[in-house]
Amino acid sequence: MTLYEKLKRYNEKGYSSFHTPGHKCSGFFDGSIIDLDLTELPDTDALFEAEGIIKEEETLFSELYGSAASFISAGGCTLAIQAMIRTAYSPGGKILCARNAHRSAVNAMALLGIDPVWLYPKGTKNYTGRIDPADVERELEACPSIKACYITSPSYYGEISDIRSIADICHRYGVILLVDNAHGSHLAFMKENMHPLYLGADMTACSLHKTMPVMTGGALLNVRTKELAENAKEYMSLFASTSPSYVIMSSLSLCAEYMISGKGREDYLRCEEEVGILKKLAAEKGISSPDGLCDPLRLTLNTAKAGLAGESKQQEFFHRHNIECEFCDGENAVLIFTPFNSKKDFDRVRSAINELGKNKAKEVCRKSFTEKPPEKVMTLRQAVLSPSEKIPVRDSAGRIASDTACPCPPGVPLIMPGERIDEDIAHRMEKSGIAEISVIGKL
Ligand SMILES: Cc1ncc(COP(=O)(O)O)c(C=O)c1O
Structure with a gap:
């Protein structure tokens, strides 16, 4: 069977999509978008030398998000x-980086020869947790050569860090x-604007x-x-394909139009309310979710505490309800909602x-990620080039x-290049379904 056929068959199963992409294959794009698979032509502008229509699209996004500049990827x-990460690079300068960084950030630091100062999120799970502003301040005080702070918010489980305080610090x-x-x-389009750029972040990858x-x-x-925007495009082109997809870029264009028209905002606000009702129902039924400030459109259910543990059992349960989750980690199920979920999906x-x-209800106890950080033996760059x-x-x-060795999703490494694997981490990796790992060869 070809991949093409496999995908068609998958769609025939009719699961409700609570995973990415946000359009949920709901018909937001009509089939003719494929006819726009064009390339850089005199009429179609060029992504990394944008002067025409692509620049105009980027300006629309900049107005939507209130940025000095927004750049399409x-x-x-x-x-x-x-x-x-390239912006953060400076000879001799350091990056304070939250340890629950996605592998894309780790790989970029390795390639650029950046050796991060790790900052551990407060939390009890592998990929989750918020960054405590006090921890940021302590590290910045201790290490004056830190030039940039890099964090992930929201976390995969939807937890949002106190961006305003971290930005102030x-x-x-x-x-x-x-x-x-x-x-x-979507956080810019919630009842309360929770987008990190609005709250003071200098750059956001969305x-x-x-x-x-x-x-x-x-x-x-x-x-x-404006100062940070000056080189941003050049830094993107350093890593990018020279053939950006015009189909993807046209989909961004349709999204900008939808949000600017006002319909998008209305739909997102309605979705926020509807997901809020489900969150309330889960709480009433005693199914726990992360505490504190969370993404209003993400439903994270601790199914293990409700007696449903183990990835395959979780998947079997949700498939029985015709639901495909974004991610089941054996303990939690993560569901992403957008206005493109139907009433049937909500039901x-x-x-x-x-x-x-x-x-x-069951008591679930998991070890903290921060109990024993692994021993660092060499830098990221030394490790990936060995x-x-x-x-x-x-x-x-x-x-x-x-x-990096990570279950994907969420793509957050359990071990970083250059760190020594111990029994506990090896066990966690195996439990996360990782069978093989690249290690430094024996000399
Ligand atoms: C937290 C986080 N950062 C970055 C990425 C990479 O994003 P993309 O797949 O759009 O390149 C992901 C992907 O899942 C992610 O979860």
């Missing part, structure tokens, strides 16, 4: 992250704040395709100041919550990782 949020120390806002492009009606790969780099989640709510070999994860304790 057809290479996902990864490209925006790479450009942010960074600016007091003359440090730029870079936010991987891959999962939060995967519009995850939560907005944009095709996979469509993203934005938003920049708060299915309601019925799943009602069924889960009949289970007996000769390496692939070995089974079960034999990896004691060896030094040469690559």
Whole structure:
């Protein structure tokens, strides 16, 4: 069977989509968009030398997000992250980087030879947690060579860090704040504007395709100041394909039009209310979700505490309700809502919550990510450029990782290149379904 046939068959299953992309294949784009698979022509402008229509589109996004400048990416949020990391680079300067960074940030730092100062999020799970402003301040105080602070907010589970306080601290120390806002492009269109750029971040990488009606790969780099915007395009082009997809870029164009028309804002506000009702129902049924400030459109259910643990059991349960989640980690199920979910989709989640709510609550205890940070043996760059070999994860304790090892999603490394793998991490990797890992070759 070809991939094409496989995808068609998958669609025939009729699951409600609570995963990316945000358009949910709901008909927001009509089939004719494929006829726009053009290239850089005199009439169609050029992404990295934009002077015409692409520049106009970028200006529309800049108005929507209130940025000094916004730059289109057809290479996902990864490209925006790479450009942010390049912006943060300065000879001798350091980056304070939240340890739950996506692998795209880690890879960019490795390639650019940046050795980060890791900042551990407050939280009890592997990929989750918020960054505590006090921790940022402590690190900035201790290390004057830090020039940039890089954090991920919202987390994969929807937790939002206190961006305003972190931005204030960074600016007091003359440090730029870079936010991987891959999962939060829609936050500017909630009842309360929760977008990190609005709250003071200097640059944000936003995967519009995850939560907005944009095709996979469509993203934005938003920049708060003219000074930082000056080189941003050049830094993006350093990592980008020279053939950006015009289909993806046209989908961004349709999204901008939809949001500017006012209909988009209305739809997103309605969706916020409707998801709020489901969140309330889950709470009433005793199904816990992350505490504190969270993405209003993300439903994270701790199904394990409601008696449903283990990835395959979670998947079987949600498939029985005709639901495809964004991610099940054995304990939590993560569901992404957008206005492109239908009433039927909402009904299915309601019925799943009602069924889960009949289970007996269970105590779940998981080890903290920060209990014992792994030993760092060499820099990211030294590790990724060293000769390496692939070995089974079960034999990896004691060896030094040469690559990030992460379950994807969420794409957050359990071990960083250059760190020594211990028994605990090897066990976690195996439990996350990672069978093999690249390690530094034996000399
Ligand atoms: C937190 C985070 N950052 C960055 C990325 C990369 O985004 P993209 O797939 O748009 O390149 C992802 C992808 O899942 C992500 O979850």
